[in-house]
Amino acid sequence: MKQDYPVIQCDVLIAGGGSAGVMAAIRAKELDKDQRVIVLEKGDAKYSGCIARGMDALNIVSIPGIASPELYVESNSIACEGIMDEPPNHMMAQRSYGVMQRLVDLGVCFPVDENGNYDILQVHPKGKFCVTMKEPELKTILHKKMIELGTEVMNRTMAVELLKNEDRVTGVIAVNVRTGEICVIQAKSVILSAGGTARFGLPNNGNLYGVYDFPGNTGDGYCMAYRAGAELSGFEYTLTYYIVKDINAPLLYITLTRGAHLYDAYGNRKDKEHPSLRSLNYEDVINRSGPLRITMDHLEEETIAEIENLLFTTERPACERFYEGRGINFRNPGSDGEIELWGTEVFLCGGHGITGVRVNEKAETSVRGLYAAGDTSLVARGHLSGAFVYGEISAESATEFAHTVDHCEVDTGAVDRFLAKRAARLAQSDNPIAIEEFEYKVRRIINDYLRAPKNEYKLKRALWWMKRFREELSTMVYIKDMHDLFKSYELENIIQCAVLSATASLERKESRWLPWHYRTDFPETDNERWLKHIVLTQGEHPDDVVVAHKEIIRMAKEELTNA
Numbered sequence: 001m002k003q004d005y006p007v008i009q010c011d012v013l014i015a016g017g018g019s020a021g022v023m024a025a026i027r028a029k030e031l032d033k034d035q036r037v038i039v040l041e042k043g044d045a046k047y048s049g050c051i052a053r054g055m056d057a058l059n060i061v062s063i064p065g066i067a068s069p070e071l072y073v074e075s076n077s078i079a080c081e082g083i084m085d086e087p088p089n090h091m092m093a094q095r096s097y098g099v100m101q102r103l104v105d106l107g108v109c110f111p112v113d114e115n116g117n118y119d120i121l122q123v124h125p126k127g128k129f130c131v132t133m134k135e136p137e138l139k140t141i142l143h144k145k146m147i148e149l150g151t152e153v154m155n156r157t158m159a160v161e162l163l164k165n166e167d168r169v170t171g172v173i174a175v176n177v178r179t180g181e182i183c184v185i186q187a188k189s190v191i192l193s194a195g196g197t198a199r200f201g202l203p204n205n206g207n208l209y210g211v212y213d214f215p216g217n218t219g220d221g222y223c224m225a226y227r228a229g230a231e232l233s234g235f236e237y238t239l240t241y242y243i244v245k246d247i248n249a250p251l252l253y254i255t256l257t258r259g260a261h262l263y264d265a266y267g268n269r270k271d272k273e274h275p276s277l278r279s280l281n282y283e284d285v286i287n288r289s290g291p292l293r294i295t296m297d298h299l300e301e302e303t304i305a306e307i308e309n310l311l312f313t314t315e316r317p318a319c320e321r322f323y324e325g326r327g328i329n330f331r332n333p334g335s336d337g338e339i340e341l342w343g344t345e346v347f348l349c350g351g352h353g354i355t356g357v358r359v360n361e362k363a364e365t366s367v368r369g370l371y372a373a374g375d376t377s378l379v380a381r382g383h384l385s386g387a388f389v390y391g392e393i394s395a396e397s398a399t400e401f402a403h404t405v406d407h408c409e410v411d412t413g414a415v416d417r418f419l420a421k422r423a424a425r426l427a428q429s430d431n432p433i434a435i436e437e438f439e440y441k442v443r444r445i446i447n448d449y450l451r452a453p454k455n456e457y458k459l460k461r462a463l464w465w466m467k468r469f470r471e472e473l474s475t476m477v478y479i480k481d482m483h484d485l486f487k488s489y490e491l492e493n494i495i496q497c498a499v500l501s502a503t504a505s506l507e508r509k510e511s512r513w514l515p516w517h518y519r520t521d522f523p524e525t526d527n528e529r530w531l532k533h534i535v536l537t538q539g540e541h542p543d544d545v546v547v548a549h550k551e552i553i554r555m556a557k558e559e560l561t562n563a
Helices: 019-031 069-079 086-105 138-148 220-227 252-256 277-287 301-315 318-326 383-402 412-426 435-450 456-475 482-507 557-562
Strands: 007-015 037-041 055-058 130-135 152-155 157-165 168-176 182-192 242-244 261-263 292-295 339-343 356-358 370-372 533-538 545-550
Touching: 007 019, 007 168, 007 220, 007 383, 019 037, 019 138, 019 383, 037 157, 037 182, 055 086, 055 301, 055 383, 069 086, 086 383, 130 138, 130 301, 157 182, 157 220, 157 412, 157 482, 168 412, 168 482, 182 220, 182 383, 182 412, 220 356, 220 370, 220 482, 220 533, 252 292, 252 301, 301 318, 370 383, 412 482, 435 456, 435 482, 456 482, 482 533, 482 545
Parallel strands: 007 037, 007 182, 037 152, 182 370
Antiparallel strands: 055 130, 157 168, 168 182, 242 339, 261 292, 292 339, 533 545
């Protein structure tokens, strides 16, 4: 096929311009101002990703003299019920305070009291690691720094396929989400920071894009890494969270840590036990106790004003308009002062969960030249701190690798195969089903069969449906324009992630992280047999998921003691 696409060269390519991607770009340019760093972002990197604007806390900071990295490893291992590689999490905690200080230098606001002490909350099983942040412009601050350093950003551009030469990743094929034009980027090293699979299950309100995390996160990083031969793990960890009913907005910890009351649908007060999101989700699965509701009318005016300031500025201005539209006043008792919380759709995530591309403490995947950070990587429950720290670490490793290699010739055969597939998709103009309707059904089926409670029948049924959907995406769905084409790539990844999730969930024949992997046919936790990773790799084709069991990587006691 005649080449009709541009070929661009860079040193470090970053697929995803969210929290991890922007931090990776900053660090890469600081390390070598002359290297060419390109960021691919499906949206606009200024406001994209799970933290599209502001944030109220940095979840994990090991402040010297208050909480050590070793305590964090112990604490997070409890939260992960033992399924956590210790070295990556120890490294994240070890570097967390330094990253926080770099944010302070950039002008990010971490409030201090009259004695200069930070406001630190305990939200982990052990130790106080969560530092209050009041920065409504967090993402724009980081974006500005990234641009000032000379990073090149290609907005509205989706990385769709990794290119390889033997065992090494050598670049990507990318698609403009508006024009459908492709470009090939030759890269000496590649960092995947494209988020998790936020757009996975279907929200209760039926809104395709009203999901907990950034709706552009459709498992792109997971699937590209999988097809390139990298190891994945944690796909049985199918998350649901609690957020404000009918709007994608947080509330629980912001209010409970300041004295709000929490009730279930039966009027039982739940905040006395300071419940975790997991326990609330478990009660909802078992007892159908939702929706929950928050009341704040008993709080002091100063406290309510502080909560409003966090919600309406640091989080997002849309919150204020939402409550006004519902007639909700936090100060009034009764139904007009209560805020309903509802479980989210099921989703896959490295930051909030333990799903992702396996990396070591250098952000290296099992494929040469390929690195991962943020929700794409498996640094268990790393949250925003993990995204920032491993954004930096991935940039350091990718830069070091880029200095040791040259560009490889473009695999034109791989590009030609992609172009042929693209042409076939664009020819699907006579098929009967709109892609939005098809996506709705795919994600409804994911809700039906992949969220807890699970069992062998439901999981095998999910695999049956996903095989059918993969075929019907080509035979039943019509593609009317370039936007539909782009959405078809996203939907292909959602289906692939469902296959991976069902496969891992079938393999783990126990219940763990209740309720997120609750199997009615194996209701007990079995540490003797299942205290290990379920690792997935691709066989001869994407449908051929190879399953392996791998031991948890521990740090020697002397390493923890001397760290």
